[in-house]
Amino acid sequence: MPKATIRLALDTTDPVQRRRVEKLFSACFQLRRAVQSDARHRIDAYWAARHERATDRDGPKQVRERVGLSKKGLEAAAKAHLDAAPHLLHWSSKALGLHLADTVWEPTSRHLFGDSSGKRAGRPRIASWWDFRRVPGRSRSRTAKGNKWETFRLHGTLDATKDTMGRQAAGWRHHQPIPSPSAPSHVDSWWAYDGPLMVVMAGVGDGDLVLPVRLPPAPSAQAHLDHFLMDPSVWHKIDLVRHRDPHVAGGWSYEAHLLCLVDPYVSQSTIDRRARVPVGRRAGGDVNVSNISVASHTDGTDLRVMTVERTADQKEREQQRRVKERRRQKALDRSRRNSNPDQYHLSKRQERAAQRRADNGLPAKTQFPKGPRRARSDGKPQQAYRKDQLSNSYRQNRAAAAKEARAAAIARRDTARQVAGELVAIHGADLTIEHGSLTAWAKAWGRAVHAFTPGLLIAAIEAVIAAVATDKTVKRAGTRHTALSQHCLCGRRAKKPLSQRVHLCVECGLIGGRDAVSAVLAACVDMVDPDQPTTATVDYGLAGRLAADPATIPTLRKTLGVQEHPEASTDPPNPGLLPGEGDPATSLTAGSAPRTGTVPTPTPNETAAGAADHVGARSMTNPNAPPDDRRLAAAGLRDIS
Known part of the structure; x- marks a missing residue:
């Protein structure tokens, strides 16, 4: 059955109705918190009864029924709480309490029962008042x-x-x-x-x-x-x-999320864009920390390479947002310290100044502490943060920060959908990328990953492909056997450090951006089972036909210097030499590319052949560019083909 949701803004200017809505959320929060506490206690009792669970095959089920760890059991707990607190029914209802109990059972069931891979979610926690958003x-x-x-x-x-x-x-x-x-x-x-x-x-x-x-x-x-x-x-x-x-x-804005039994709304422009999706093109993508390169071809011909990266305006806005966020966080910290001076130590500098005043016989000076929070021996604060006294300005600034964060998240999703739609309309719905872990990237380059959000863009591409072709999805190729970034189109393998952003093959002489070459190879990947990344293999015969195409080498040379480098912490202390260094015919200068985005200087023969191609790459910031190019530039795309 088709389903779609529309968000409807609600008018709460009437103080009587607004107070009733606030009381409704308060009553629902108290009931949900009580049911969450019951669920946690019952989970502890379930895991503690390990001997009873191991008696026979139905032992776990019998334990769950005994402790009331089921959907009906939590609903009965919600009814019991409402009977014990009838004042909550003045703002809510028993039917609403049953639905709140169902929302508690969902994370509880994910903790008790594993998914298809056998993994279980963690023990559900008791949500705070500020995280309670939905009734x-x-x-x-x-x-x-x-x-x-x-x-x-x-x-x-x-x-x-x-x-x-x-x-x-x-x-x-x-x-x-x-x-x-x-x-x-x-x-x-x-x-x-x-x-x-x-x-x-x-x-x-x-x-x-x-x-x-x-x-x-x-x-x-x-x-x-x-x-x-x-x-x-x-x-x-x-x-x-x-x-x-x-x-x-x-301090709260309210919405009604209306679920309708209809297909999602699709605008006419989206319908026209999906009608332009080419059929028969194979596309490959190389996902990076700060950009994504996508290449596609039609049976080894008509190669197109495109890079998705943040524009200069986006980088400037992100920097301004970070500066504003740091200033706001400092103001919030100062406000909390000023309202709760007894919960913080003096800084070392303040302690020395206070000691000097005491040695000179001067009276103690009242000052707000700048040191760490007063904590117990185990590191936990002596007083919980929720018990601190907060000023009205602190609450307003905190609400403003939450609103801006939500607006930024919505803007990122909208931009991702727009970019994903343009990519699929140009490169088709048959896309293959490397099977990587974005979690590991976030641990190493948290700020860069948060700024570019490659996972959000990949999820948007998957949604667009699912809407265009229901039988297709983004395929993920395993990196152990393919090693796309370490291979050339001719099939030669040469290890390249992460700091090396230029691909140069000493056998066939192919030169281009590292990410672009990897994307071209990803477009030549065959998979026996699209759901198993380990079944991926590279069709180097198809890649060889692409390399033999006269338009391939100029297209890949245009990708030189397009890719951004990761943070400085990713560079090794002693970067290695580029492939072919020492060979007079294909020698490049030693070291990695500088932070300015330039690339190592090729040999004189390659400079003469590639300089014109690199300068001739279409700049998406050119106001005289064709309308399609300006539209791609607004979406953060750069067409290099």
Whole structure:
């Protein structure tokens, strides 16, 4: 069954309704925290009963049933908590408590039962108040007769909302406020309500919880809204979600995530772009810390190489964001220290100054400590951070940091989807990359990986390929047997250190960027089983036909100097010589490429042949470039072919 979700912003300007939403989240958090604590205690009891679990084959199941470690057991625990704390039902309901118990059972089941590879998740933890963002709702019944839709309900029509907000079908007018929500005289009349869209939770507390829906004012979003909101019969479930926002009353902005039983919305531009995806091209990618090179060909001809890298504007914005984030973190640390001076030691410099004043007979001077946090012998703070006194400015700055981080994450996902769509439209849906560990990269180059986010881009490419061709996905080739970065198109293998960013073969004379050559080889990989990286082999016959193509050598020479280098910590202290060093015919200068992005100087013969190609590489920042090139530049792509 098709499913898709739309996010609807909620209007909480009414202080009464906003307080009721805050109380709802507070009650749900308390209940969920209690159920999480019960789940952790039952997990401990389950693992402690090792002799009982080892008695027979059904021993683990019997232990889980005895301690109540099941979905129904956690639901019964939630009911017991609500019976013991009836004041929570003033803001929530028992149906909502059952759904909260189901959300606790999901991580618990991942801890108890392993996946297909046998791995189990860790022991579930008790989430904090700031991490509690979602209140799940009950889905609409498709089999029961009558109106059996519980928890959060969406009532009203899209046309009435547009009329109320002063919008027209062709061109929407300025944003106008929605009238204050007013509930009908009785609950059943909500099903006959045909006014502006409202999210309603009926039959709770003193009355219904009514939250008006805020539609985006952009005219370009109208087709997206019509796809999800014109037909109420496809509305299935609503989850209430909150996000930190210091610019609204209460410090939280609320959204309704409406799950609809329809296919995801696809714009006309996306449909046209997917129609341009070439058929029959084989593509390969080389994923790096700071860039991704993609090469594709059609049966050994028509080679195209493209590099995805951050533009100068993106680097500048990232640097500004880092500077702003460091300043904000320093301000937050100073505010916490100023509000809780008893929890911090004086710095060594402050202690020396205080000792000098005491030796000179001067009175002690009040100063805010700059030393470490007061801790016990085991290193844990004497007082938990959650018990600190926090100022209003601290809370506002922390909320602003959370909002900016969320906005940056959304922008990264949008950029990744845009770049992935352009790559698949140019190189096709048959893509092969090396099977590597991004976790190991993050440990070595955390800042660079976070800035470029190669894993996010690969995930976006997989999603685009799945939408274009349901029977294809990104194939991952094992590195042990292929060793793409250590081979040439002719099949010769030569070990290259990580600091060497230029490929030069002493046999065939092929020269080009290291990542680009690896991407070309990845486009020649055959896999017996696409799901098993160890079955990958390189078809050097196909790679040889590519090398014999007259357009291949100029294309690869254009990749010289395109790749960025990793952080300085990745360079060995004594970089080795480039392949062919010492050979007068193919000698390159010793050492790795400098940090400025230049490459080792080739021999005079190669300089004469390759300088024109390198200068002739199309610069995507040229305002006189063709429209397609400017569009790729905006997406962070550089076409080198």
